[in-house]
Amino acid sequence: MLTKRIIPCLDVKDGMTVKGVNFENLRVAGDAVELGALYAEQGADELVFLDITATNEKRTTLKELVLRVAKEINIPFTVGGGINSVADVEALLSNGADKISINTSAIKNPSLIDKLALQFGNQCIVVAIDAKKYNDKWKVHINGGKVPTEIDVIEWAKEVVNRGAGEILLTSMDHDGTKNGFAIELTKTVSSIVNVPVIASGGAGTMEHFVEVFREGKADAALAASIFHYNEIPIPLLKNYLKNNNIPVR
Amino acid sequence: MKVAIIKYNAGNVQSVTFALQRLGIEPVLTDNPEILSNADKIIFPGVGEASTAMEYLKERKLDILIPQLKQPVLGICLGMQLMCSYSEENNTPCLDIFNLKVKRFPENKSCKVPQMGWNNIYDLKGQLYTGIDNNSYVYFVHSYYAELSEYTIAKTDYILPFSSSLNKDNFYATQFHPEKSSKTGNCILKNFLNL
Numbered sequence: 001m002l003t004k005r006i007i008p009c010l011d012v013k014d015g016m017t018v019k020g021v022n023f024e025n026l027r028v029a030g031d032a033v034e035l036g037a038l039y040a041e042q043g044a045d046e047l048v049f050l051d052i053t054a055t056n057e058k059r060t061t062l063k064e065l066v067l068r069v070a071k072e073i074n075i076p077f078t079v080g081g082g083i084n085s086v087a088d089v090e091a092l093l094s095n096g097a098d099k100i101s102i103n104t105s106a107i108k109n110p111s112l113i114d115k116l117a118l119q120f121g122n123q124c125i126v127v128a129i130d131a132k133k134y135n136d137k138w139k140v141h142i143n144g145g146k147v148p149t150e151i152d153v154i155e156w157a158k159e160v161v162n163r164g165a166g167e168i169l170l171t172s173m174d175h176d177g178t179k180n181g182f183a184i185e186l187t188k189t190v191s192s193i194v195n196v197p198v199i200a201s202g203g204a205g206t207m208e209h210f211v212e213v214f215r216e217g218k219a220d221a222a223l224a225a226s227i228f229h230y231n232e233i234p235i236p237l238l239k240n241y242l243k244n245n246n247i248p249v250r
Numbered sequence: 251m252k253v254a255i256i257k258y259n260a261g262n263v264q265s266v267t268f269a270l271q272r273l274g275i276e277p278v279l280t281d282n283p284e285i286l287s288n289a290d291k292i293i294f295p296g297v298g299e300a301s302t303a304m305e306y307l308k309e310r311k312l313d314i315l316i317p318q319l320k321q322p323v324l325g326i327c328l329g330m331q332l333m334c335s336y337s338e339e340n341n342t343p344c345l346d347i348f349n350l351k352v353k354r355f356p357e358n359k360s361c362k363v364p365q366m367g368w369n370n371i372y373d374l375k376g377q378l379y380t381g382i383d384n385n386s387y388v389y390f391v392h393s394y395y396a397e398l399s400e401y402t403i404a405k406t407d408y409i410l411p412f413s414s415s416l417n418k419d420n421f422y423a424t425q426f427h428p429e430k431s432s433k434t435g436n437c438i439l440k441n442f443l444n445l
Binding site: 071096166195196 | 361363367370429
């Protein structure tokens with residue numbers, strides 16, 4: 001049976017993780033690759049590296065990171081953060097990334113999704129959507145959530161899949177950082193209207209939250225950052241909890 | 251040991267190279283018929299679309315060379331599909347090593363296509379699966395599948411039961427990605443290198 005995926009997300013700047021980590025068994029504190037390898041060892045199903053380097057050297061540092069991750073880690077990984085051209089994607093995939101994630105660049109230039117899907121295949125194109133609720137509508141935000149748009153999340157989700165996105169990484173900005181649980185209604189709505197996998201993100205605080213988002217939210221995968229980085233919920237414990245709650249996991 | 255990876259316009263070549271390097275093997279990436287024929291083991295990777303990949307192989311006459319190889323060959327993902335007779339993906343005649351059709355997963359309400367993620371393999375047969383537990387998890391990304399057949403050496407269920415691994419003589423193939431399948435994948439690659 002296809003299992004539900006648990007995906008730790010690592011925010012990376014110049015090859016180092018940005019959010020603090022408190023794993024005693026890391027040799028180099030903050031080294032993104034070493035932390036990724038530890039998660040892989042613990043049973044993470046995939047990894048997401050989100051590059052937030054804002055310098056001119058960004059392209060080079062991201063490529064180097066991808067190369068190091070691909071050499072060291074034997075599970076699939078996605079990279080995102082400021083990717084905005086076919087050439088960027090080519091460089092990352094040819095260095096060993098399994099998937100790339102685009103967000104702001106897809107909103108500014110939707111045909112980029114078509115171009116990438118055609119050239120590299122749908123399976124490696126993830127479109128990240130940052131959603132915030134206004135009354136009864138969710139609207140897409142860009143530039144790391146800083147800039148609101150008038151675009152409806154549901155319509156945008158349909159459009160990106162029609163254009164060739166192979167997966168949607170759906171973050172609820174209303175839930176992100178709260179540790180009060182994932183956006184169940186949003187995740188369920190998006191997951192049931194698109195025929196590609198949906199990764200739920202934002203709000204993970206307890207193991208029960210993961211059960212909810214898989215069972216009620218119909219998510220195919222769940223992403224979290226701080227609960228893993230601070231070892232609040234170790235991955236093996238989470239997997240075990242999910243198994244005991246009849247959620248199929250590896 | 252000389253391990254060659256068949257060079258063509260496939261996506262996961264780098265990942266396969268790194269996986270072999272982690273096992274202490276330095277593979278050569280080549281489309282040169284002579285180097286391929288002289289290798290001890292050959293890996294035929296693949297991520298992409300069937301008809302484009304077949305065009306590329308034909309231009310380099312690899313469509314004639316590959317079925318004639320005598321050493322162990324491992325096709326991965328699209329590589330496996332191209333080793334079958336025919337793929338429904340853009341109605342593409344393939345290499346016909348395994349006399350099998352590759353079909354698209356039927357529409358299904360509860361299962362999305364592509365299958366993306368970790369699924370288990372069962373009914374494991376032969377040396378490729380030495381030391382691998384029944385129902386071990388491996389990583390899949392695919393929209394097309396090979397039917398069950400006499401060549402099936404591992405099965406997986408998604409929408410329907412299909413061949414997640416095939417073998418005929420010196421030709422081996424996996425629909426999943428051993429290079430991305432953690433310890434189980436490493437073990438399968440090691441078993442292939444030990445054939």
